[in-house]
Amino acid sequence: MNMSKKHAIGIDLGGTNLRVALVSEDGEIIRKIKRPSSERIVDSILESLSEIGHEGVRGIGLGIAGLIDRKNNRVFASPNLRAVEGLDIVGELRRRFDVPVFIENDANAAALGEKIGGAGRGFNNFVLLTLGTGIGGGMIYKGELVELSSEIGHMSINADAEKCPCGNIGCLENYASARAMVSKAVALLEKGSESLLSKCCKGSIYKITPEDIYRIALEGDTLSREILRDAGKYLGVGLANIINIMSPEAIILAGGLIGAWNIYIQEAIKEASRRAYKDLFDSVKIVSSSLGDNAGIIGAACIVFKELSRNSSLS
Known part of the structure; x- marks a missing residue:
C-alpha cells in the first residue's frame, strides 16, 4: 500500500450485499470484501473491517440503503433492510476505531463514486x-x-x-x-x-x-x-x-x-x-455505470475525504 496517499474505508450496505473496501484518495480500491447482508449488521461490518485492515485510515464512509437521518446519523427507514432502522452504526464505529465516520444513502454514495471515477466524469x-x-x-x-x-x-x-x-x-x-x-x-x-x-x-x-x-x-x-x-x-x-x-x-x-x-x-x-x-x-x-459494484464503496470512501477537506477549510 502506498503510504504517501491518504486512505479511507468505504462501506456499501444494501438489501442484498455488504461491500467493504480500503480506498485511496484518488478512488483506487486497495482491498475489497463482499458478503451477503445479514441481520447481524454491526458484527458483519466489524468482521469485514478486521479482514480488510484499517490501520492509518482517515475515516469511514458508510453508504446504506434507506432514508438517512442526517441530524442523528442514523437511518429513518429502509424497506429492504429493516434491521438497520434506528441502529447507531456510526456511533459504534466511532467508538471502536476513533476516526471520523460519515453516513450517506447508498445510491447517493454511488452517484459520487461515478462522478469521481466512473460514467459521470x-x-x-x-x-x-x-x-x-x-x-x-x-x-x-x-x-x-x-x-x-x-x-x-x-x-x-x-x-x-x-x-x-x-x-x-x-x-x-x-x-x-x-x-x-x-x-x-x-x-x-x-x-x-x-x-x-x-x-x-x-x-x-x-x-x-x-x-x-x-x-x-x-x-x-x-x-x-x-x-x-x-x-x-x-x-x-x-x-x-x-x-x-x-x-x-x-x-x-x-x-x-x-x-x-x-x-x-x-x-x-x-x-x-x-x-x-x-x-x-x-x-x-x-x-x-462503469464502476459496477464498486461505485458505492468508492463514493462512500470519498465522502470521508470531502468532509475532512471541508472541515479543514472551515477551521
Whole structure:
C-alpha cells in the first residue's frame, strides 16, 4: 500500500450485499470484501473491517440503503433492510476505531463514486439509479452531490395499487425492481403459468433469481420475457418522470439488473421515449455505470475525504 496517499474505508450496505473496501484518495480500491447482508449488521461490518485492515485510515464512509437521518446519523427507514432502522452504526464505529465516520444513502454514495471515477466524469448534472433488490437514486448537480433523500424507487406510479413495504401505494420499486420481478414470476407460476422457470432451481420456484429470469428469457421463454418487458415498461415511466422534472444531462443506471440491458433496460428506454418531452428526452444520455459494484464503496470512501477537506477549510 502506498503510504504517501491518504486512505479511507468505504462501506456499501444494501438489501442484498455488504461491500467493504480500503480506498485511496484518488478512488483506487486497495482491498475489497463482499458478503451477503445479514441481520447481524454491526458484527458483519466489524468482521469485514478486521479482514480488510484499517490501520492509518482517515475515516469511514458508510453508504446504506434507506432514508438517512442526517441530524442523528442514523437511518429513518429502509424497506429492504429493516434491521438497520434506528441502529447507531456510526456511533459504534466511532467508538471502536476513533476516526471520523460519515453516513450517506447508498445510491447517493454511488452517484459520487461515478462522478469521481466512473460514467459521470463527463457530466455536471446527472441522476443515478441503482437497480437491484430495490431502486435507489442519487443526484449530482453542478458537479456536486445533492444531499436529498432521492428515494426515486418510492415515487408513486400507480395510485390504486398494492401497498409498498415503505408504506406508500404503487411505488416504482413495486413494479420495476428485482424483488418485483421475482414476486411476479413466483405468483404466475403458482397460478400454473407455463414457463421454463418452473424447471430451474431444482424445481423450487421460490429460489428463482432475477439472473434466472434473464437467462431463461434469452432462451426464448415467453413468460420470462414478459416479466422483464413489463418491469422495463414501469422503469421507463420512472425515467420519463425524472427527465421531465429534472432534465439531467444523463441518467446513469447501476446495480445488478443492468445485466438484463437487452430486454429490461431497452424496454425502459423505449417507454421513456414515449412519455418524456421529446426535446428533453433527446438531450439526455442514458448510460450504464462503469464502476459496477464498486461505485458505492468508492463514493462512500470519498465522502470521508470531502468532509475532512471541508472541515479543514472551515477551521
